[in-house]
Every structure is written in structure tokens, then in C-alpha cells.
Amino acid sequence: MADYPKEDLLQLVKRFGAYLSTKISKILNTQDLRSVWAIAGFAVAVIFTWRVLRTPSAPRRRQPKRQAPGSSSSGVATHPDANAFPSEVDYSRAHTVIDEFFQPVKPTLGQIVRQRLSDGRKVTCRLLGVILEESTPEELQQNQATVRSSVLEVLLEITKFCDLYLMETVLDDESEKKIVMALENAGIFTSGGLVKEKVLFCSTDIGRTSFVRQLEPDWHIDSSLEISTQLARFIKNQLHISTAKTERIASNVIISSSLEQFFSC
Numbered sequence: 001m002a003d004y005p006k007e008d009l010l011q012l013v014k015r016f017g018a019y020l021s022t023k024i025s026k027i028l029n030t031q032d033l034r035s036v037w038a039i040a041g042f043a044v045a046v047i048f049t050w051r052v053l054r055t056p057s058a059p060r061r062r063q064p065k066r067q068a069p070g071s072s073s074s075g076v077a078t079h080p081d082a083n084a085f086p087s088e089v090d091y092s093r094a095h096t097v098i099d100e101f102f103q104p105v106k107p108t109l110g111q112i113v114r115q116r117l118s119d120g121r122k123v124t125c126r127l128l129g130v131i132l133e134e135s136t137p138e139e140l141q142q143n144q145a146t147v148r149s150s151v152l153e154v155l156l157e158i159t160k161f162c163d164l165y166l167m168e169t170v171l172d173d174e175s176e177k178k179i180v181m182a183l184e185n186a187g188i189f190t191s192g193g194l195v196k197e198k199v200l201f202c203s204t205d206i207g208r209t210s211f212v213r214q215l216e217p218d219w220h221i222d223s224s225l226e227i228s229t230q231l232a233r234f235i236k237n238q239l240h241i242s243t244a245k246t247e248r249i250a251s252n253v254i255i256s257s258s259l260e261q262f263f264s265c
Contacts, residue, residue: 112263113157120218120237123158126208127168127179127199129223130241130259131155137168140175145182152186154263159193167200167211176201221259228253 107115117123129135133146158164166183170176180199188194202208209227212220213234221239222228228240232250239262240246240255248255256262 109153109263110157110160113154114161116263117158117162117219118237120162122163122165122215122217123219123221124165124167124212124215124217125221125259126223126227127166130221131166132179132182135223137171137175140178141171145175145178147182147186147188151259152188154260155188156191157263159188164194165198165200165211165215165217166194167202167208169203169205169208170201171203225249 125131128137128140131147131151132140133148134140134143168179170179179201180196183189183194183199189196200211202211205224205227209230212227212231217235219237219239220228220231220235221241222231223241225240225242225246228238229249231238232253236252238249238253239259240249240253241258242255243257246255254262
């Protein structure tokens, strides 16, 4: 098998150099978890591409010589050069190898939770309007507490690596029992790392504010605009849950329509 012509090989290397440069630029301009995996993939892709370029396509089998009717015995049918440089085939094969290694890697929910919380280790969170379907203490008095199914998976991921405290302002002891039972039925105490002693209750919003300040969490999550505003000076990071359009409270307070929306991809 003949070697590739030097000029064609040089042109092939130049084209792939430009192609890989484009891939690298996209990686460096992407600030997310996929960048790390993409850079690792790039290193492997270079090795595989080099191997592809070193291995040309197998030459086509020579066809038996045929003599045209009436031609002399020395006449030979023409056919393409079996050792011609298969540049288009090699481009396609190497492009495929590179693209496979640069496919985006979808992060897991646990990775997203850690990233969005900036690896914060302590989190305090209100129950009404965030974890529970009910949004006011009065509504809780009239109905059974219900854990929102859409938030359960996120909540369990938070408990895996965060010291989580849930808290609420309630009007009576019966409301406390309803909340604890709802959390227990949802499996939060068995599937996650939360214990009942970390579900705190108070009779006023001032008491809930005091709880948060005493615990000094890395993140506090609340649906009360007043409490989020008051705590903005004392808590490093806050997530304010509001379905209504709300103006930015402070630079360290993020606003989201729901807890699960904040952690959605």
C-alpha cells in the first residue's frame, strides 16, 4: 500500500486543526459542568483522530484484466488508482470520532443542586408555599397538609449533602401535626437525611426570622417577601419563591417561581 502524498496529508492536518480549534473555543466559552467532560473528551478525541489519520481506507480489490474484442493482448482496461488518497473518507471518519467525544453530557439532578447552591452545606427553608401545596397558616388550619410531588425529588437531593432545616409559622398544635405527618408520608424522613428534630415551628414570622439568623445558613429559601427582604443583610444567599412578578430584592436574593424551577436544568 502506497503512502499518502505529503501535500495531501499536510492539507488534511490543517483542516482538522481548524476543526478542533473550533471545538475547543466552544468549550472554553461554555461555563457549565459539561466543559470538564468535553475537555477530557477532546484529549481522547485527538488520540483517536491521529489513529484514524494513520490508517487509510483499505485499497479496492484489483479487477482482473480484460481484453476488449479485437484488441491486442497488451490492452488493459483502465480503472481508478487503488492507492489514491481517500481524503473525503478520512475526513468523514475523523469528524465522526471527534463529534462523538464532544457530545454534551447531561448533568444529574444531584450535580445541578450542588452547583446551584454553590456547594453550600447548610440550608433553611420555609414549608408553606415552597414544600407544601398550602400557602398560608389559615389555609393549613382548614386542610390537611400536602407535600408538592414536583418538589420531592429536589428536596431529597438537597438532604443528601446539605444540613437542611425546615420551618414554618403555625397557628396551633394541630397544624404542626399535619405538617409532620405529611412529610413522613412523603418519605422525607426515611429516604432523605432529614430528621424530625430539624422541622421547626413558631407562632410568628418574627420567630421564623430569628430561627434563620441563629442557624446562619449558607442559603435560606422563603416565600415571604417581607422576611426575604429583612434577611438580605444577614444571609449570604437567598432564594425567594414567588409566582407573581417581583422586583429584585437585593443582589444576593434570587427569585424563582418554584423550588424545582430553580433547579431545573
